[in-house]
Amino acid sequence: MRALLILLLPALLLAGDATKDKKVEAHLKEIARLQGVRGNQLLGYGVVVGLDGTGDKDQTRFTQQSLSNLLARQGITVNPLQIKVKNVAAVMVTAELPAFAKPGTRVDVTVSSTGDAKSLAGGTLLMTPIQGPDGATYVVAQGSLLVGGFSASAGGASTTKNHPTVGRIPEGGLVERGVAGDFNGRPTLSYSLLEEDFTTAIRLVHAINEELGEKAAKAQDSRTVEVKLPKEYEGRAVELVARLENLSIQLQPKARVVVNERTGTIILGSDVKIGAVSIVQGGLSIQVTSTPLVSQPKPFSQGKTVTAEKKDVAVTEEKAKTASLEPGTSVGKLVETLNAMGATSRDVVAILQAIKDAGALQAELRIL
Numbered sequence: 001m002r003a004l005l006i007l008l009l010p011a012l013l014l015a016g017d018a019t020k021d022k023k024v025e026a027h028l029k030e031i032a033r034l035q036g037v038r039g040n041q042l043l044g045y046g047v048v049v050g051l052d053g054t055g056d057k058d059q060t061r062f063t064q065q066s067l068s069n070l071l072a073r074q075g076i077t078v079n080p081l082q083i084k085v086k087n088v089a090a091v092m093v094t095a096e097l098p099a100f101a102k103p104g105t106r107v108d109v110t111v112s113s114t115g116d117a118k119s120l121a122g123g124t125l126l127m128t129p130i131q132g133p134d135g136a137t138y139v140v141a142q143g144s145l146l147v148g149g150f151s152a153s154a155g156g157a158s159t160t161k162n163h164p165t166v167g168r169i170p171e172g173g174l175v176e177r178g179v180a181g182d183f184n185g186r187p188t189l190s191y192s193l194l195e196e197d198f199t200t201a202i203r204l205v206h207a208i209n210e211e212l213g214e215k216a217a218k219a220q221d222s223r224t225v226e227v228k229l230p231k232e233y234e235g236r237a238v239e240l241v242a243r244l245e246n247l248s249i250q251l252q253p254k255a256r257v258v259v260n261e262r263t264g265t266i267i268l269g270s271d272v273k274i275g276a277v278s279i280v281q282g283g284l285s286i287q288v289t290s291t292p293l294v295s296q297p298k299p300f301s302q303g304k305t306v307t308a309e310k311k312d313v314a315v316t317e318e319k320a321k322t323a324s325l326e327p328g329t330s331v332g333k334l335v336e337t338l339n340a341m342g343a344t345s346r347d348v349v350a351i352l353q354a355i356k357d358a359g360a361l362q363a364e365l366r367i368l
Helices: 002-021 061-073 198-212 237-244 331-340 345-357
Strands: 025-027 032-034 040-049 088-097 106-113 124-131 137-144 150-154 157-161 166-175 188-193 217-219 224-228 248-250 256-260 265-268 277-281 284-295 306-317 321-325 364-367
Touching: 040 061, 040 106, 040 137, 061 088, 088 124, 088 137, 106 124, 106 137, 124 166, 188 198, 188 237, 198 217, 198 224, 198 237, 198 248, 256 345, 265 345, 331 345, 345 364
Parallel strands: 256 364
Antiparallel strands: 025 248, 032 188, 040 088, 040 124, 088 106, 106 166, 124 137, 137 166, 150 157, 188 224, 217 224, 256 265, 277 321, 284 306
16 A cells, blocks of 8 residues: 555655646536436336345245246236245346337346345246336336346355346336426526536526527526526427537536545545644554463373463563654655555545544535
């Protein structure tokens, strides 16, 4: 990790110098989403068959009941309590209905085991209706599963790679019903910024008004910009969206530090500044060791062998390392200083949190 910090330092310094002179721009469609244009989550319950003995076990009652109901619809009557198969698994099927999807459109579906199946590899999902929150069926799914993992066991030993109880069926869902709506008939367009920022919202308003030649756009808040359709675009909202979505908008970069405590990953933006602060880093380690001891009796003494343990405790306290940062210190200088102190990635996480609490970190700190 120390080597990584050293390698990252020149790149961070160069990035900081480059962003001072270069403006950061992006297209409207990359920084905002049009309200009302989104997908819809769908959920269904189905059965996967054709498994090689890796399906649900006998104690999973709802799988047996589902198989019995399925056979009943095919004209075969079977008592659920008499069903004992291991090549069937009950699953939940999820999908997302894209915006403006029409009947006949294909969508991907995800299949996840709900019972105690060991693997869904090689299985086939039987025809499964997938409903929306309103209870209506929008997609019907069926097909062979693609599972990016496996599970195998023999003689009490087992091995598993990735998640064999979750699979996908590319284009396995067929849209049966679309979401009704008249997009061209709307009188206004509402854009939501992915990152709320007053400066970016105002710049977006100015760019749209300059493009249209009239004051059609207005910022509702730091995230929402509303555009009133000009007269020449009434009933032609699609053409207006196509014209606006490629507008270049100058962004307002945010000073932000993102920390992942689980992996020790730290991402620091080039605009991050550190106030006047002193850093003291030290460590205290305690090590306890146990040495087994055996006492043997003398020959013909009728004694018994006695075992004992000798425990040693060692306490080591490292000498504290101190560093001072001047006001306005850049992220490159911070990384260089922490690296010189011998700080590990997890040390840097704790140090950044402490600097933020001390009020010296002039940036947003996000902990994942």
